[in-house]
Amino acid sequence: AQTVTQSQPEMSVQEAETVTLSCTYDTSENNYYLFWYKQPPSRQMILVIRQEAYKQQNATENRFSVNFQKAAKSFSLKISDSQLGDTAMYFCAATGTASKLTFGTGTRLQVTL
Amino acid sequence: DTGVSQNPRHKITKRGQNVTFRCDPISEHNRLYWYRQTLGQGPEFLTYFQNEAQLEKSRLLSDRFSAERPKGSFSTLEIQRTEQGDSAMYLCASSPSGGKTEAFFGQGTRLTVV
Numbered sequence: 001a002q003t004v005t006q007s008q009p010e011m012s013v014q015e016a017e018t019v020t021l022s023c024t025y026d027t028s029e030n031n032y033y034l035f036w037y038k039q040p041p042s043r044q045m046i047l048v049i050r051q052e053a054y055k056q057q058n059a060t061e062n063r064f065s066v067n068f069q070k071a072a073k074s075f076s077l078k079i080s081d082s083q084l085g086d087t088a089m090y091f092c093a094a095t096g097t098a099s100k101l102t103f104g105t106g107t108r109l110q111v112t113l
Numbered sequence: 114d115t116g117v118s119q120n121p122r123h124k125i126t127k128r129g130q131n132v133t134f135r136c137d138p139i140s141e142h143n144r145l146y147w148y149r150q151t152l153g154q155g156p157e158f159l160t161y162f163q164n165e166a167q168l169e170k171s172r173l174l175s176d177r178f179s180a181e182r183p184k185g186s187f188s189t190l191e192i193q194r195t196e197q198g199d200s201a202m203y204l205c206a207s208s209p210s211g212g213k214t215e216a217f218f219g220q221g222t223r224l225t226v227v
Contacts, residue, residue: 004155045204091155105153
């Protein structure tokens with residue numbers, strides 16, 4: 001069983017600035033995967049970045065990177081050079097061998113001019 | 114682009130009626146998932162299929178809910194005797210396999226029970 005907690009319901013960042021979204025999780029599994037998904041208004045959810053728990057190196061995808069602290073069960077998302085198109089709900093999620101995703105409650109990110 | 118397709122996009126129904134939603138996954142994906150998302154919450158897992166076999170069902174999936182995936186292609190989710198508490202966005206996702214593999218989501222079916 002897994003739980004995912006996102007403690008920031010809303011965040012705001014100015015265009016071109018950097019923002020960090022927080023996520024903590026709990027799991028009883030030894031082998032698990034962590035994800036950040038983005039859900040723009042009225043559009044489908046898309047994968048932003050994924051992290052395999054057995055890999056110590058933090059994942060990076062262009063302007064998106066994670067800070068994975070396994071001992072602390074923390075998995076934060078950093079968005080650099082924020083763009084207006086980054087405005088969306090961001091969900092942290094975890095999955096184990098069962099393959100189903102367990103999502104947090106989401107963080108609404110607003111990028112402003 | 115043949116992504117995950119869900120129909121209908123919106124459904125308004127009267128309490129007590131039955132509704133059925135359809136999901137067409139990406140064609141080569143053998144895993145298909147159903148999630149439910151209520152306002153202000155993250156999606157919650159309902160059930161998933163590996164090909165035509167339904168491998169897991171959440172306790173959220175009451176007896177009024179049934180899902181099928183005949184022939185391992187499209188899937189349907191039926192809700193019988195709808196209740197106001199069933200109002201939500203129903204999301205379908207597919208993936209080629211589980212674990213670290215990315216799940217591709219459809220745009221969802223928004224159900225409103227009046």
